[in-house]
Amino acid sequence: MEKPENKPRPLWQRIPLYLQILIALIVAVLLGIALGAGQPSPSNIVFINNLAIPCNLVLKALRALATPLILLAVLHAFMTATIPGRSGRRLATLLITNTLAAILIGLLVANVLQPGRWGRLAAPSDASEVSKTLDPWGLLQDMVPEAVLKPLVDNNVIQLIFLALAFGIVLRGLKAEQTAQGKTDYLALEQGITLLFEAVIRILHWVIALVPLAVFGIVAKTVALQGFEPFKALGAFIVAVLVALFLQGCYYLSRVYFGSWVSPQHFLAGGSDALLTAFSTASSTATMPITYQAMLEKIGLREASASLGVLVGSNFNNDGTALYEAMSALFVAQVLGINLSLPQQFIVVITSIFASVGAAGIPEAGLVTMTLVFSAVGLPTQYIALLISVDWFLDRCRTAINVMGDMTVSAILDGKQRQLLPAEELTLQSEE
Template identity: 30%
Template structure:
């Protein structure tokens, strides 16, 4: 197959062309045209991915549970999944703290720039703080309570309720295993066929991927730059060291932690893993949504990495909801950066508080764009850093959100490989591009 027909190259070409068009649009005064006639194709692409996320999780997880035929395997797999997710999240936060303490980006921010940023984004901070206050008012067991839905239809009405869908699917799968096989066979066959149909729809949607990512990145550029491209470059330069601290931490985590994860739990090489999962990573980067990318992540993990369906259909939906390695690392860097910028020195105890708070906050962060900022408010309140300091980072948050979402998705897939390997459910992937 020629290189230009491979999906990941088509996505990369779409990203590059989207970047170029966004820059041209800003300079030529075409932002209104881009917003009215190009952005909608990105929105349609993301909507299509979100459309099939819940049906895919429901069908594949029911089929996966019925194939296990042993409830103890399911509980063992669940314990491994959540345990590895929590450990990698805490390591990510620690890496973020090391990065920001070594680089000290807050000390390099000029006073004039700091005051300008605080004034420019103050209105956005108020909205995020109100959303975070609603989250903090929940009881300590509220996340567990929210897993059990009151209504099947309402739980499937939003991708933010993915854990509820996982609960329903597991409950249905267990019940099918427990009843007479003669009665359950038809329903299991239905879900199996339904799952194949959804996978085929994923293939159709991915035909639109290059156009979708082109439109998404063009929209990001015009949102960032507006009508003044020079101001965007000034903003990036002012927050350059902060961005470097985040990106450095993400790169170290992706290559070091996942390399060690495969060394301990699997024989898969990190290079082969990244090669097999790259279309999902690129889509996560362009959409900034773990939930929207979930159908592609599941398909690539099963097809390219050899993870059996009964593992991927459980590990990945749970990961898209509670495993936020990239987001947690970013929260650690952002909290310390804001503290440095306002002249606060965080003690070791306060930085350990960031580790604990960011880990717990990541469990409640929805896999949608911008959720990390809301969780950051909780982290800042925990260490008495002024919440208003969020205004300092909002200017570059959209770009960093794309990067940390790519790491979130990579982490979900890496844990799926590790769990599958320990369960003897990891076959040889074909790495079909």
């Protein structure tokens, strides 16, 4: 029986996503200029407004996928991650401190540089949508949902976090008990959660494939109706995010210097392949094997340290994504002339931590969980569309920082004193 011939993929599938977005961006700017560049003809207004329909559909799909993605990601991580007791506690501490540092750096840079002040947009017509404030007792009462599925329907972030943690901790405990008793009843549920998680990721791939079309529509509409004024703030936002990511990279190097036997120079040189792959693919999942290999062969860490930091930690450690989502919330608030108070920024911190856990290791996935961060403080999610035009580049930068965070955790877990690998011990013995 002859094997079926592999049909060549269509041309548009062979073009990298970032290049598709770049082409869409250029064509959109040209169309926007042709339609008036801020002074459109009244006869074209209806057509110009309809250009945003693909972007609106993509944002609706992202909002629909956000809650099941985070819920399943947390449950999947609790059910499948194998973490030793003492190392697990140290790993959890490193991950939490790194993510908190990333978010605080992002908020600090956004508050100091205030990139959103470089441009202005019309505030949303529904003013009540952006008037949420922090009520600690109300937040505590709202934490427990009235029904299990209600947080998924309402996109309620706090209730979703409560449900994910409650079920995740209980399921992990039941798995440990059954494993100790030699039972395997938990396997069916674990496989079901894994299958559902992979199904959501696959649907997410479909939605992300439409991002270039969304970029084309929203950029063409914005240029046609408002000219290039709204994009001035985006330039400042790019600079602010790059500054924050650079500071986060410096934070990682300082932790490696003080907490590991690996020197920062050896750390960067040995991990250069992983960092470049992360930037070029914008996918921490695709980079994972290269990162793991670099930790073992080029930097010389123990297998246990590399496994915990790269293979396990990567499920939870998305510091660049958390930083970006926190800065995006402040940026949109500044563009709209809305002042987010410190309590509201605290809500951004909490939701960004869990949103970063749910961010899948595929390009543009941060756009999905960002909808929950915006909803948590009452920011209108339709303004995420403004970020789509620059997200293709910033996604690559924050993915490199995500991978650098995994490398940092591995290096610190390896300790301040280098432990020789078995092959190195044999070499020393033979030399003696």
